[in-house]
Amino acid sequence: MALLKWNQKLTPLDNEIQQLKLEVISMWEMVVSQLQKAQEALKDMDRDLAREVILTEKRVNAFELKIDRDCEDILALFAPVAIDLRFILAVLKINMNLERTGDIAEGIGKFVVDIPADFDVRLLEITRVVEMYQQANEMVVDVMNAFEEEDTVLARKVFKKDDLLDEINKNAAAVVANFIKDNPSKIESALYILSTIRKLERVGDQAKNMAEELIFYSEAKVLKHKPKNKKNEE
Amino acid sequence: MNDSKSEIEKQIAHRNRKNKRFKGVIIAATIISTLPLLFILFYIFRQGISAINWQFLTHLPKPVGEAGGGVSNALVGSILILLVSCIIAIPVGIVIGIYLSEETKSRLAYYCRLAVDVLQGIPSIVIGIIIYEWIVRPMGGFSAFSGSVALALIMLPSIIKSTEETLKLLPESLKEASLALGVPYYKTMLKIIVPTGLSGILTGVILSISRVIGETAPLLFTAFGSPFMTTDIFKPMSSLSLIIFNYATSPYEDWHQLAWGASMLLILMILILNIISKIVQSKWKVQF
Amino acid sequence: MESAILKVRNFSAFFGKSHILKNINLDIDKNNVWAIMGPSGCGKTTFIRCINRMHELTPNATTSGSMQLNGEEIYEMNPVMLRRKVGMVFQRPNPFPTMSIYDNVIAGYILNGIKLNKQQKDEIVETSLRRAALWMEVRNTLHKKGTFLSGGQQQRLCIARALSMNPEMLLLDEATSALDPVSTAKIEELIHELKAQYTILMVTHNMQQAARVSNKTAFFYLGELVEADNTKTIFTNPKHEKTQDYIRGHFG
Numbered sequence: 001m002a003l004l005k006w007n008q009k010l011t012p013l014d015n016e017i018q019q020l021k022l023e024v025i026s027m028w029e030m031v032v033s034q035l036q037k038a039q040e041a042l043k044d045m046d047r048d049l050a051r052e053v054i055l056t057e058k059r060v061n062a063f064e065l066k067i068d069r070d071c072e073d074i075l076a077l078f079a080p081v082a083i084d085l086r087f088i089l090a091v092l093k094i095n096m097n098l099e100r101t102g103d104i105a106e107g108i109g110k111f112v113v114d115i116p117a118d119f120d121v122r123l124l125e126i127t128r129v130v131e132m133y134q135q136a137n138e139m140v141v142d143v144m145n146a147f148e149e150e151d152t153v154l155a156r157k158v159f160k161k162d163d164l165l166d167e168i169n170k171n172a173a174a175v176v177a178n179f180i181k182d183n184p185s186k187i188e189s190a191l192y193i194l195s196t197i198r199k200l201e202r203v204g205d206q207a208k209n210m211a212e213e214l215i216f217y218s219e220a221k222v223l224k225h226k227p228k229n230k231k232n233e234e
Numbered sequence: 235m236n237d238s239k240s241e242i243e244k245q246i247a248h249r250n251r252k253n254k255r256f257k258g259v260i261i262a263a264t265i266i267s268t269l270p271l272l273f274i275l276f277y278i279f280r281q282g283i284s285a286i287n288w289q290f291l292t293h294l295p296k297p298v299g300e301a302g303g304g305v306s307n308a309l310v311g312s313i314l315i316l317l318v319s320c321i322i323a324i325p326v327g328i329v330i331g332i333y334l335s336e337e338t339k340s341r342l343a344y345y346c347r348l349a350v351d352v353l354q355g356i357p358s359i360v361i362g363i364i365i366y367e368w369i370v371r372p373m374g375g376f377s378a379f380s381g382s383v384a385l386a387l388i389m390l391p392s393i394i395k396s397t398e399e400t401l402k403l404l405p406e407s408l409k410e411a412s413l414a415l416g417v418p419y420y421k422t423m424l425k426i427i428v429p430t431g432l433s434g435i436l437t438g439v440i441l442s443i444s445r446v447i448g449e450t451a452p453l454l455f456t457a458f459g460s461p462f463m464t465t466d467i468f469k470p471m472s473s474l475s476l477i478i479f480n481y482a483t484s485p486y487e488d489w490h491q492l493a494w495g496a497s498m499l500l501i502l503m504i505l506i507l508n509i510i511s512k513i514v515q516s517k518w519k520v521q522f
Numbered sequence: 523m524e525s526a527i528l529k530v531r532n533f534s535a536f537f538g539k540s541h542i543l544k545n546i547n548l549d550i551d552k553n554n555v556w557a558i559m560g561p562s563g564c565g566k567t568t569f570i571r572c573i574n575r576m577h578e579l580t581p582n583a584t585t586s587g588s589m590q591l592n593g594e595e596i597y598e599m600n601p602v603m604l605r606r607k608v609g610m611v612f613q614r615p616n617p618f619p620t621m622s623i624y625d626n627v628i629a630g631y632i633l634n635g636i637k638l639n640k641q642q643k644d645e646i647v648e649t650s651l652r653r654a655a656l657w658m659e660v661r662n663t664l665h666k667k668g669t670f671l672s673g674g675q676q677q678r679l680c681i682a683r684a685l686s687m688n689p690e691m692l693l694l695d696e697a698t699s700a701l702d703p704v705s706t707a708k709i710e711e712l713i714h715e716l717k718a719q720y721t722i723l724m725v726t727h728n729m730q731q732a733a734r735v736s737n738k739t740a741f742f743y744l745g746e747l748v749e750a751d752n753t754k755t756i757f758t759n760p761k762h763e764k765t766q767d768y769i770r771g772h773f774g
Contacts, residue, residue, distance in 0.1 A: 339581070405614065405616065407612050407613075407614050407616040408616055408618070408619075410576065410610075410612060410616075411612060411616040411618070411680070411683075412618070412629075412633065413576065413579065413605070414574060414576060414605055414609070414610040414612075414684075415605060415606075415609075415629060415630040415633065415634075415683070415684075415687065416601075416602045416603070416604075416605035416606040416630065416634060416687070417602075417630070417633040417634060418602055421633055421634075422633075425633055426618055426620070426633070429620045430618070430619050430620050432620075520619040520620060520669075
């Protein structure tokens with residue numbers, strides 16, 4: 001089901017909901033940009049870019065507060081029901097997911113700023129962290145587009161994309177362990193990279209959560225806590 | 235700026251003056267139209283008061299030429315004829331009024347309303363003649379009963395109309411509440427609807443009585459009048475209005491006096507009836 | 523196992539040639555509060571007026587199909603007996619103006635000529651007024667005319683009047699539409715308590731009220747029963763798009 005139909009006259013609640021949707025998309029775009037900047041900063045070891053990301057995090061947090069307040073207002077004033085209600089509930093959760101994703105981007109930025117001078121860039125390649133990052137970003141962008149278009153088919157694709165992230169994550173430990181064996185002096189760098197990989201795994205989780213919320217409000221189907229294979233079937 | 239302000243003030247003052255003038259015209263018109271009524275009442279009172287005494291009220295009229303005499307038989311006659319016409323007109327009128335207030339669309343209701351309207355317009359003397367043909371002739375003589383029937387016919391339209399209007403004003407939900415309790419239709423009408431509308435119905439009844447109390451023309455051919463005191467409704471009977479007619483057109487002065495006295499009595503009775511009607515309306519009026 | 527107190531099968535209602543209710547099928551279980559909702563002209567009022575056969579009092583009103591109250595065909599019952607089993611409260615409070623509060627409560631008995639002794643009368647009056655949450659407010663003024671109460675009190679008096687007949691089912695036709703919010707809240711609380719003993723069908727325009735008070739909801743549209751389900755389901759995830767459009771306020 002969709003929030004709006006082509007021939008429908010807009011009620012005040014409809015207008016509020018459309019406004020809210022635009023706000024969420026703006027925040028989403030900001031978070032995507034944060035992730036991309038942090039990705040650039042990581043690839044090029046660009047400390048200045050990383051500092052930009054850290055500063056911008058304040059705006060992401062401000063967005064989160066505003067969206068929370070707007071949801072509260074709509075609930076209090078309009079007492080929405082059915083799909084409208086489900087939308088607000090989904091937005092509250094997506095809001096939280098986006099804020100956490102923003103935190104993760106900031107975390108990666110902080111890592112780039114604090115990176116030791118003797119960081120071994122070979123680590124980036126062998127762990128496939130850039131590839132993982134690219135996939136994670138795509139997932140977040142996909143769910144954003146799915147949210148804008150109310151496209152639950154697109155949202156479901158995200159569950160498959162997570163497989164790649166899982167794969168890279170699983171191999172990371174072994175790869176890094178090997179590296180440490182061969183380069184015992186570069187333990188710090190290795191640990192930094194491992195931590196970044198864990199962060200990216202969480203970005204994937206956030207994207208999946210947001211996809212679940214989208215499917216919940218649009219189809220009233222609850223996919224939370226379902227095993228992975230079932231999610232793909234539903 | 236100042237100009238336009240005083241313009242507006244001038245306009246307002248002008249309109250206020252117009253208002254006052256208009257009010258003045260209305261009050262003047264009211265006074266002018268009430269004055270004749272007051273004159274009439276005052277005049278009758280003055281003429282008739284001297285005639286009213288105990289003898290007047292309790293004695294029969296004396297033959298021509300003799301002094302004294304009263305209108306006792308006419309008083310009794312008026313009241314009796316009225317009573318019988320009430321007994322005929324009130325139940326019939328209320329029932330028809332109930333029917334018309336319920337049925338707004340049926341053919342029968344349409345023709346019934348038409349008939350009531352026509353009846354209302356028939357001159358009372360014509361009714362008298364009709365009753366003469368239908369009742370006096372077959373009965374073989376004049377009677378108070380035929381007079382009552384004639385008066386009842388005159389009373390019917392206003393009883394029917396006021397009953398219908400009163401009941402129409404009652405909210406539909408009242409009937410529905412009763413029916414929804416499982417009360418059958420006839421009981422709903424008799425025990426809820428009619429009692430609720432009682433003050434309006436009674437007002438209509440009282441007004442129709444005060445209308446016919448002074449009718450003379452129909453009684454001329456039906457009750458006819460009589461010099462005797464009688465309570466047999468199948469015999470001719472006197473009434474105040476007949477006495478006024480007879481005495482006022484006679485050449486005798488003392489009979490003229492009696493006529494004035496009888497006129498005042500009639501006015502008094504009408505006055506009392508109207509006061510009762512007002513009391514009934516205010517005391518028994520049902521609130522919603 | 524819930525039992526259906528009212529079974530409606532293939533039921534239609536007409537005003538002359540106008541097809542007002544189209545082939546309604548519905549089961550109403552005991553001790554539920556059903557909200558009957560829908561836009562103006564959808565047939566919801568006609569529906570409940572068919573249950574106590576008030577519909578047929580309008581000229582040219584006809585019905586077809588079956589309605590069974592506890593297994594008995596409603597349209598074969600004596601309407602007077604039926605209306606003692608199914609009580610109705612209307613939108614405008616309508617206590618009988620010529621009767622006292624006391625008499626109003628037992629009006630059903632008085633008007634039907636059912637003889638009761640003083641003790642029985644007192645008992646019924648007190649019980650009914652207590653059940654309608656009005657006893658404490660009027661117990662010292664039972665002799666006064668019913669019309670001197672406030673709107674909310676009058677409506678509770680009408681509820682007491684309906685309850686005094688010990689009906690199995692109570693039909694409320696927008697019973698709080700004409701009342702102020704405080705009275706409305708009192709009556710909503712009352713409905714909540716009455717649920718334990720009676721089965722209640724309430725027609726309402728107020729969706730918030732339907733959501734608050736009822737546990738089952740039926741949505742009518744243009745004479746058809748579009749959806750009938752638990753109130754929670756209807757308000758969080760209705761099965762039909764029309765139902766969702768209506769509850770979101772998208773009907774012009």
